Amino acid sequence: MTGGVSGGDPLVERMRPFGTTIFATMSALAVKTGAVNLGQGFPDTDGPTEMLDAAAAALRAGFNQYPPGPGMPVLREAVAAHQRRFWGLEYDPDGEVVVTAGATEAIAAAILALCEPGDEVVCFEPYYDSYAASIALARATRRPVTLRPGPDGRYAFDPDQLRAAFGPRTRLVLLNSPHNPTGKVFTRDELQLVADLCQEFGAYAVTDEVYEHLVFDDAGSPHVPLASLPGMRERTLRISSAGKTFSCTGWKIGWASGPASLVSAVLRVKQFLTFVNAGPLQPAVAVALNLPDAYFTGFTTGLQSQRDQLRAGLADAGFGVLQAEGTYFITTDIRPLGGTDGVEFCLGLPERSGVVAIPSQVFYDDKDAGRHLIRFAFCKRPEVIADAVTRLKP
Numbered sequence: 001m002t003g004g005v006s007g008g009d010p011l012v013e014r015m016r017p018f019g020t021t022i023f024a025t026m027s028a029l030a031v032k033t034g035a036v037n038l039g040q041g042f043p044d045t046d047g048p049t050e051m052l053d054a055a056a057a058a059l060r061a062g063f064n065q066y067p068p069g070p071g072m073p074v075l076r077e078a079v080a081a082h083q084r085r086f087w088g089l090e091y092d093p094d095g096e097v098v099v100t101a102g103a104t105e106a107i108a109a110a111i112l113a114l115c116e117p118g119d120e121v122v123c124f125e126p127y128y129d130s131y132a133a134s135i136a137l138a139r140a141t142r143r144p145v146t147l148r149p150g151p152d153g154r155y156a157f158d159p160d161q162l163r164a165a166f167g168p169r170t171r172l173v174l175l176n177s178p179h180n181p182t183g184k185v186f187t188r189d190e191l192q193l194v195a196d197l198c199q200e201f202g203a204y205a206v207t208d209e210v211y212e213h214l215v216f217d218d219a220g221s222p223h224v225p226l227a228s229l230p231g232m233r234e235r236t237l238r239i240s241s242a243g244k245t246f247s248c249t250g251w252k253i254g255w256a257s258g259p260a261s262l263v264s265a266v267l268r269v270k271q272f273l274t275f276v277n278a279g280p281l282q283p284a285v286a287v288a289l290n291l292p293d294a295y296f297t298g299f300t301t302g303l304q305s306q307r308d309q310l311r312a313g314l315a316d317a318g319f320g321v322l323q324a325e326g327t328y329f330i331t332t333d334i335r336p337l338g339g340t341d342g343v344e345f346c347l348g349l350p351e352r353s354g355v356v357a358i359p360s361q362v363f364y365d366d367k368d369a370g371r372h373l374i375r376f377a378f379c380k381r382p383e384v385i386a387d388a389v390t391r392l393k394p
Contacts, residue, residue, distance in 0.1 A: 014136045021129060022362045026346065035350035036388040038310075038376045039358045041180070041328045044384060047246040048288055048295060055284035067279040069271055071099025071255065078286035079255050086212075087225050089233070095260040098267045101277040102252035103210045103241040106266065107174070108134040109273060110206045110237050110256065113265035115140040119171035124157065126363030126370055128180050128208070140171065144365045147182055149331075153323040154220055155184040159193055166197050172204040173197075175226060178211040178326030181363055181375040185325040187221040188229075195229045204262070205236040210254075211327045213245045213296050216304045219325035227258070237262045242285040244328065245299070247379075253278055253285045303328070303378070306385055310378040313389030328379040331360060335372050342374045354391040 009016065023040045030037035046052060070076065076093035083089040091097055100106040107130060115121065117139035123131055125144040135142045143165040147155040173194060177186040186194075198205050207226045215223045227236040241254035256266050307324055315321050320333030339345040342359030350356050360373035378385060 014139065015133070018129075018133050018136070022358055026356050026358060029347070029350050030356040033350040033354070035354045035356045036384060036391060037356045038378070038380065038385075038388055039346075039356040041244075041377045041379060042249045043247040043328075043379045044381055045247055047248045048291060050291065051246055051248070051284045051288040054287040055281055058280040058283050063280040063283065065279060067099075067276050067282055069276060070267060071097070071276075072279070072282040072286075075099055075253075075255075075282040075286045075289075078289040079257065082289040083238075083257060087228060089225060089227055089238070089257075091257045092260070096263055097255055097257050098263050098270065099277075099282060100239075100254045100256060100266075100270055101274040102243060103208060103239050103254040104130050105252075105270065105273055106239045106241075106254045106256040107131065107206065107208060108137070109266045109269040110239070110262075111135055111138050111140065111172075111174075113269040114204055114206075114262075115171050118169060120167065120169040121172055121174055122162075122165045122170060122203070123174040124176070124179070125365055126181055126360055127174075128176060129363065131174055131176075135174075141169075142365070143167075143170070146364070146366055146369050147179070147184060148369065149182075149322050153321070154325070155179070155182045155323075157190070162193065163197060166201045166203070168201075170201050170203045172206055174206050174208070176208040177226075178209075178215055178223060180211065180327050181329050181358070181360055182322070182331055183324035183327045183329050185215050185219045185221050185223060188224050191224055191226050191229060195226060195232050198235060199231050203235070205232065207236060207238050209238060209240045210244045212240055214300055214303055214328070215326040216300065216307065216324070221325075223326070234259050237266065242288060245296070246285070246288045248281075248285075251278060251281050251285070253281055306378045306380065306382060309382060310376060310385050310389065313385070313392065314376065317389070317392040318394060322373075324378075328377050329375050330378060331373050331375050333372055334374055339372065341371055346374055355388045 026039040076097040080091045080093040111134040115138040119140045122143045145162045227233045237258040243249035320336045322331045324330040346359045358375045361370040364370040
């Protein structure tokens with residue numbers, strides 16, 4: 001007999017491994033203890049004034065109903081112009097760009113649109129937690145390749161492990177660069193290997209590039225979109241969003257760009273998820289994308305200063321500090337402080353030191369690879385970072 005109510009956990013089996021996110025748990029602990037929250041990656045300042053003013057104007061100018069399904073033309077055109085300006089990538093705003101409810105929806109819609117049950121998705125661990133959940137929703141199988149820090153503190157992967165992850169069921173590669181949570185920026189040579197394997201095995205690529213403008217001047221490589229490599233534009237779905245670059249994570253405005261066939265596939269799924277979203281905010285994000293270069297360079301310079309401030313403080317507190325080439329995040333090794341388990345360490349840190357961090361092991365399939373690592377976010381005001389550093393001092 002099937003159907004009916006039989007008691008127990010009503011959640012479908014494939015989603016049972018995914019409980020309350022670590023971000024919700026640690027943020028609640030921050031509130032409970034009054035700790036400085038360097039866990040979840042959201043800024044504590046608002047985005048550029050020009051964008052905020054444009055949003056306020058749009059609210060009063062009648063942009064409060066459903067926008068077009070693919071997104072408002074003004075934003076799709078701004079996305080296309082932005083990618084041409086910074087990365088030399090050409091996309092037709094009418095058919096090769098779709099606006100989504102943040103990058104998270106774009107990733108979920110892409111995986112649901114492209115993967116059949118039993119297909120395999122190659123991804124790099126540690127990975128943002130929504131990746132595993134989206135793969136599970138599609139009934140696909142993830143094939144993680146582990147990023148490990150080298151003697152210089154920079155993360156890299158074993159090329160043989162990457163090749164071994166590909167096979168006859170490989171449907172797509174999910175690549176995040178600059179990478180959350182490690183702060184790694186994939187080099188051109190690393191990306192070329194990914195590109196070669198995608199073409200050899202006939203796989204698509206879905207690239208999460210929400211930190212595309214947050215690469216620091218001491219990184220080992222500039223940001224290189226995978227779609228810009230030979231043979232990859234026609235098999236790559238490129239995803240980004242406004243949240244990180246313009247400090248408006250609560251707006252949830254993202255986009256996916258790629259060949260019309262891939263974008264159409266995403267749109268056909270996306271229309272049954274959120275349908276559309278945030279009409280008044282879309283023209284405001286278009287304004288932000290068209291800001292002069294000085295905004296983008298200034299934003300990156302400011303984040304790099306905050307990274308350096310937190311990095312120095314963490315080193316003074318005794319953590320083993322790894323390289324952070326980009327993003328909002330810096331990873332530390334707790335073993336110099338006698339820690340062996342990141343979850344245990346982070347659960348005790350708010351009471352012990354008044355600071356919240358995130359245990360990196362929750363982002364791994366191979367828990368041992370990340371058990372001794374924890375992640376701090378430096379996208380906070382300098383005075384907040386200074387307070388956290390003071391609290392962490394032994």
